[in-house]
Amino acid sequence: MAPTTDGGRTATVIGGGVGGLASGLALARHGWDVTVVERATSLDPVGAGIVVAPNAVRSLDALGVGDATRGLAALQGELGLRRPDGRWLVRGRAEGATSLFGDRTLMLHRAQLVALLAGALPAGALRLRTTATVTDPGTTSRPARVTTTDDAGTTTEADADLVVAADGIASATRTRWWPSAPAPVSGGSTAWRFVTPRVPGVVGSEIWGRGIVAGVMPLADGRVYVYVSVADAAGVPRDLGELRARLADWHDPVPALLASVDDATALRHELRHLPAPPASLATGRVALVGDAAHAMLPNLGQGGCQALEDGVVLGARVRPDDDVAGALLRWSAERRPRVARVMRMSARVAGPTLWTSPVATAARDAGMRAVGPWTAALGPRALRPVMAWRPPED
Numbered sequence: 201m202a203p204t205t206d207g208g209r210t211a212t213v214i215g216g217g218v219g220g221l222a223s224g225l226a227l228a229r230h231g232w233d234v235t236v237v238e239r240a241t242s243l244d245p246v247g248a249g250i251v252v253a254p255n256a257v258r259s260l261d262a263l264g265v266g267d268a269t270r271g272l273a274a275l276q277g278e279l280g281l282r283r284p285d286g287r288w289l290v291r292g293r294a295e296g297a298t299s300l301f302g303d304r305t306l307m308l309h310r311a312q313l314v315a316l317l318a319g320a321l322p323a324g325a326l327r328l329r330t331t332a333t334v335t336d337p338g339t340t341s342r343p344a345r346v347t348t349t350d351d352a353g354t355t356t357e358a359d360a361d362l363v364v365a366a367d368g369i370a371s372a373t374r375t376r377w378w379p380s381a382p383a384p385v386s387g388g389s390t391a392w393r394f395v396t397p398r399v400p401g402v403v404g405s406e407i408w409g410r411g412i413v414a415g416v417m418p419l420a421d422g423r424v425y426v427y428v429s430v431a432d433a434a435g436v437p438r439d440l441g442e443l444r445a446r447l448a449d450w451h452d453p454v455p456a457l458l459a460s461v462d463d464a465t466a467l468r469h470e471l472r473h474l475p476a477p478p479a480s481l482a483t484g485r486v487a488l489v490g491d492a493a494h495a496m497l498p499n500l501g502q503g504g505c506q507a508l509e510d511g512v513v514l515g516a517r518v519r520p521d522d523d524v525a526g527a528l529l530r531w532s533a534e535r536r537p538r539v540a541r542v543m544r545m546s547a548r549v550a551g552p553t554l555w556t557s558p559v560a561t562a563a564r565d566a567g568m569r570a571v572g573p574w575t576a577a578l579g580p581r582a583l584r585p586v587m588a589w590r591p592p593e594d
């Protein structure tokens with residue numbers, strides 16, 4: 201179905217991240233007159249790399265940009281889990297995901313994903329440099345109200361038949377309209393992310409040390425997406441120089457990748473997450489999606505994937521001719537148990553990455569070598585319902 205802007209029922213999406221863009225696109229494809237409001241001056245630059253798991257690849261198919269995304273992603277080939285000295289704990293091929301979960305896992309630059317989603321929105325649907333606030337969430341019989349302020353300071357108040365709050369982990373919408381929702385908490389580590397120029401000898405891998413995890417992911421254009429997380433318990437480096445020194449004896453090409461990073465482009469974030477989603481993802485005519493609803497630790501690579509799913513299911517379940525408040529409650533009842541489960545799984549996978557004791561990490565590595573990291577942390581077959589998920593049929 202092609203996106204439409206027919207001046208019909210209006211949906212205002214707050215936030216132009218992956219969750220907001222996917223929601224806006226899904227709703228436009230189902231006949232909503234969509235405006236996506238983003239406070240940033242541009243959607244670029246946006247982060248470093250992103251792993252798009254098979255469940256999210258199918259969400260992108262439902263949004264009409266699946267093949268374009270596949271076309272931008274690296275064909276990864278060899279992939280695995282290593283120790284800092286380079287010894288492999290688990291070695292396989294990325295293509296293995298296809299037989300298990302029905303599609304490839306894609307690795308691409310986040311800016312590419314955001315540009316694809318934004319480019320598929322109806323012309324004029326995206327408003328940058330504008331901050332939006334929900335002033336009334338609305339009811340079945342009354343539309344929601346949203347105040348927007350642009351960078352010239354002009355404030356406008358308007359009704360919306362539907363509001364999607366995709367305003368991220370620090371969501372002001374959640375704080376105001378879900379006052380009893382759990383607030384973000386620390387995940388116990390700090391992450392650096394960057395994209396480096398091509399370096400010889402790169403094999404897609406995650407490397408687990410004592411309280412430090414690094415990821416090395418080749419991108420299709422030859423550049424390499426690198427992330428490093430350091431547990432508070434391991435002592436978080438003050439800066440990139442100290443991080444380089446800490447990983448100086450890790451196997452090649454980790455030190456070379458760190459050496460090639462332009463310090464100005466490296467992202468550094470304390471990893472925070474929500475302990476649980478709010479009791480309902482909907483209030484009145486407002487839907488809470490993506491990190492605003494269920495920010496999770498990144499260790500399963502599902503935060504953005506679940507945001508894509510949220511948007512796709514929203515478009516399928518909340519139609520312009522529906523009783524919006526009622527349809528949103530049903531959407532929430534469908535989505536909440538799933539995202540709560542993925543949040544719990546992400547926290548379980550994150551736990552052992554924070555360990556610093558030599559004895560505990562040796563036992564952890566032995567377990568991962570025997571059954572693989574996911575099974576060691578989650579038990580057998582736990583990933584299948586997450587990764588093999590399919591969007592609702594239109």
Ligand SMILES: Cc1cc2nc3c(=O)[nH]c(=O)nc-3n(C[C@H](O)[C@H](O)[C@H](O)COP(=O)(O)OP(=O)(O)OC[C@H]3O[C@@H](n4cnc5c(N)ncnc54)[C@H](O)[C@@H]3O)c2cc1C
Pocket residue numbers: 214215216217218219220221237238239240249250251252330331332333366367368369372391393427469471489490491492495496498501502503504505506507
């Ligand atoms: C280190 C790290 C690695 C990750 N790796 C992966 C991965 O490989 N795969 C994956 O799927 N996920 C990954 N994630 C998670 C993923 O980044 C997030 O889940 C995803 O970006 C959430 O998207 P979002 O649109 O909900 O929120 P955000 O990306 O935070 O977007 C929110 C947007 O709302 C805007 N905004 C906020 N308030 C307002 C307002 N009042 N008015 C207008 N605009 C507003 C903000 O400017 C922002 O652009 C990772 C996260 C981290 C921290």
